[in-house]
């Protein structure tokens with residue numbers, strides 16, 4: 001979600017404004033001497049658009065150098081935000097203290113919205129025009145306390161944001177799209193046949209959706225699933241013409257078209273490089289992932305011993321993948337497939353509330369800070385979830401993070417919020 005930062009001197013009404021923007025769904029701490037409410041992010045929504053509001057306020061109100069404090073605040077805002085809201089108290093007007101911040105904001109390429117707060121009546125609204133002198137564009141007179149003008153302000157904030165990605169959520173959606181992939185002879189067509197037979201009906205159509213003729217609709221566990229690009233499997237042509245090149249093209253296409261992939265492995269054989277490539281293509285495409293160990297009927301105690309070793313060694317980079325042990329031949333545990341797919345898809349689309357995310361992150365980075373590098377340790381300022389399917393997170397930091405530390409944060413994030421069965425992406429935006 002885009003980040004909107006609120007900047008301004010103490011007492012201009014920043015926390016009241018933040019409360020107004022987030023609709024008081026969460027309580028914003030008031031200015032309390034000695035209490036830092038540095039960079040606290042909140043979830044907000046207007047006209048169906050989600051964004052994150054970062055309250056950059058909260059320095060010592062009796063700080064000796066207020067100009068320096070506000071400049072530092074503006075600097076953080078400029079480096080981390082997509083939109084900056086600069087708040088001035090219209091009953092006081094622009095003061096010298098505002099100047100350092102205004103200069104920096106004007107130099108930055110970030111869109112700045114100038115708010116003239118405490119415009120509780122028409123006279124004060126007119127007074128706001130004097131703020132054109134700050135050269136930050138049109139002043140927006142509002143009363144954060146009474147709500148006057150806040151709708152117009154929210155419209156302006158939305159307009160200043162980067163364009164919204166197309167909205168997919170909501171409304172009726174078709175069946176979940178599944179890619180059934182794996183190297184030749186792992187049992188893909190056997191599994192598809194088994195599923196079609198077991199569940200009586202291979203459905204031909206679902207109301208309100210059009211299904212590509214190369215796809216198969218299969219009912220599993222009371223739900224219709226769309227297995228994409230299975231024409232080759234149904235006709236069993238890929239066996240004869242199964243050169244690795246064409247197999248990998250087919251895999252890439254199916255994975256691209258799907259939301260979740262079932263990667264079939266042959267449990268009776270060593271995990272191969274080709275298996276690894278199939279797994280990699282799913283992770284790199286950012287799709288949810290279920291690994292089905294097929295031909296489990298052939299696994300004896302001996303094989304089990306070596307398979308466990310192979311899993312430890314070869315699947316180490318994807319410990320989060322959901323695994324099921326099945327047999328397309330006997331039908332063993334094939335009913336575990338649908339619940340596994342649902343679990344992976346739920347994680348793939350899971351959104352963590354900004355408040356919960358940052359509470360957890362603050363505790364984590366306090367308990368285990370970044371190691372010191374060249375006399376300094378980069379700090380994580382805050383985080384937002386930038387998207388889902390797959391989940392993407394952005395960490396705003398004071399400097400680049402070690403790859404090891406980033407992996408640590410990612411692992412803990414998975415544990416804390418239950419991200420199982422989906423790749424997640426954690427990127428770092430260091431301030432320069």
Ligand code: GDP
Nearest residue numbers: 184185186187188189190294295296327328329
């Ligand atoms: P595909 O190339 O991935 O579609 O693999 P197929 O479905 O054509 O299966 C390849 C071979 O493995 C066939 O001889 C199947 O009968 C056999 N096979 C598939 N699944 C199983 C299983 O669960 N157990 C055993 N023992 N054999 C299987």
